[in-house]
Amino acid sequence: MPTSQIAPFRLLRWFAGLSAIVIVLIAWANAWVVSSFLADHLFQREAAVSRDFVQNVLVSDGSINYLTHPDDPELQRSFYKSIEHLSKMHDVLRTNVYGRDKLMLWSTTQSLVGQRFDDNDELVDALQNELVVHAGRITPEIRPKDEYAGLSPRANYFMEIYIPVTLPGTGEVVGVVELYKAPLALTQAVQEGDREVAVAAVVGALALFLSLFWLVRRADRTMREQHTQLLEAETMAAIGELASSVAHNIRNPLASIRSAAELSLESPEDHGAESARDIIGDVDRISARITELLRLSRTGASAIQPTDMVALLQDCVADHQNTFRRRQQELVLDSQVTQAVCTVDAHLLQQVLHSVLANASEAMPDGKRCQIRVSEASRKTVRIEVSDSGAGITPEVLKDVFRPFFTTKPQGLGLGLPLAKRIVEGFGGQMTIDSQPGVGTTVRIDLPKA
Template identity: 35%
Template structure:
């Protein structure tokens, strides 16, 4: 199985040049990079949009509940102190308007106001509460230092007054430029700002605006858990999509590569077949004539020229063998597969090389292959094992060990490992071993292993070659198994 020193440097160089070529476009590599970038971009975009949606919806829901609670408290306190229906809590909150409500006793106004403000001051998770009059003055605050201040350039406050609607927003950092954000207890993480309008009895005029700063810790914890699950799900989904598509494209790339290789091989075989057939047929007749003439001369000459005549006949026989081997390697393999007993084929091939085995003092180890039947054709499978055994024996001219073992056996395949302890091959020789017409044996044509692979693959099997210099060579032949 080990190849001898090279015989055709130009052929080897050409084969190496072909081996060194690389495809201009690597489908799998480009897909891996581009698809990763696209999937990551889409996943991050969806994650950001979904995160913003979760935060906004959670904040809006909390703001809605806060607004409903405050408005309900305002209506309940007005009813509780029996203030006439022509008055609302928004009208009673500004102390500057007390003189305008002669129909409402001062004690009643103060009780309603005090009860309402007490509820506001004790809202859960509250950081700061401010109440604004329509002129944007702070008429009450949980931070006494803010009472009486005029607030200007607050877009959210202006929008709440102008559009007479609830306004909510979320923040992570305190804005020192906003004079109303003077917290007694600073927020730790996310805090929410809500503007809640209070109307007069007609529901058209905003009489007061309640501003609530909250840090709802339970809500924030739920938002963080939701965001964590969202990003984990997004990452897992992106990974599954990427890996799934990558596996599909990798399989497609391998199929395309195999088909491309097969196409190139087919084209090569067609071209070589046409050329080799023409050359072989052109050589046959001259070789036959040369051999006949040499045999005729051999009968009439017993002198010194006889050795030269024997050399001529030997060289003609060698070239005739080349021609037969060349034609055999290039002819189409069209025989139908049939069940073949592997044990008989292997033992017959070993027995055919018995004389060479004894002469080279090679120790042979055979596994029991009885009962193993594979799909193939007896003559072609015999050619496969004869070629491999012949290579192995040529690699051990000074003796060694040759083994045939069952490496793996499944319901569909059986793998046979043929190994020798010969000289082995270099990594460069190993890469070129299955190239047509590449050989490092003196007098070799370089089609033996090519024909081995063609025959095995013709019957749905595979051939793998391995070797180490100075340690030996091994060939694994996997054939389709026939169920007993």
């Protein structure tokens, strides 16, 4: 019965989507709070300035006394003159003046004069010596009203201020002046503040998102790499156990078969000689595969010591020179340094190079050239590069070349490169492959200096 596969969790995709939504909401909320606080602060400041101005005007010309002596004609004329001056100030749309008994004494709307406003809560608060401020936006629906006629189109806010008028010295509230304003300068200040808050919110949100995205992306990549390494380690451990089992259960019978075949070759009858040679050849091929498996199980017990890479590479070139010559191929060593000492197991590293050179020779047609180059990649690293001029490796195949049991050879085991990479990493180095189809392949081995 087929089992359903669990879909992989796309950590980066989910994080990008959810974090973007959350960060945008948080940034918008913070921007709204800061913008509202800034606007309220500016409105309160504007109201306080208006209160001080009204108080100073009425006190300086003595017209404030009209509020305590409303029957004095001279004080009335002086008071009305001062209020008319206030009502004609820039940005003032409407002005109302109330007495202590909540009776309207003066207004830009003459029909309201003489009326009492007992249900006006703002007026009640102002008579308790409280500066009352209401503010809002001038929307397109209310802008056509007569009181907004001639107002600058850039004035987008209105303010309704109830200013308590107090007697100097005693602080007694003797009346209230209501100003209805549309301050252009304040509108511009609020809009500028909104823009700066919006820019700061966008920049902050973007910086936070990019920082978190980078961290999560790096964590996701690290987890994927660790998962891959864990699978490779488990596979290698299983291969090691398999190698030991194969060696124990197959190698001894193979030795017996080979001995019997050798005895057949020595017998006087010739009819079995050809079959015996075939048996010996097949046994040797099976034995070679077993030896390759055993290498994998023995990589843990290595003799690491300082080794000169130049001398080791010269030995490898000498060992493979005949193989390349038989195929009319050229194998050259390009040494950029006279000596490069690394702490490695020389025998295991030779296995790595033998595997790489064998692959290079098989990948190249006759008459082509393979170059081994040794140099210093940095003050602490020695680099060995094996470059062939073969057919190259396609990107689809290249991403799997280090996966155990992956092979494109009909009789290959797919263990050569995984084993080589494991050995190099055991020395604290790195092994990478670059390839271009139709151009060739370069195997790069970086090893730390001794």
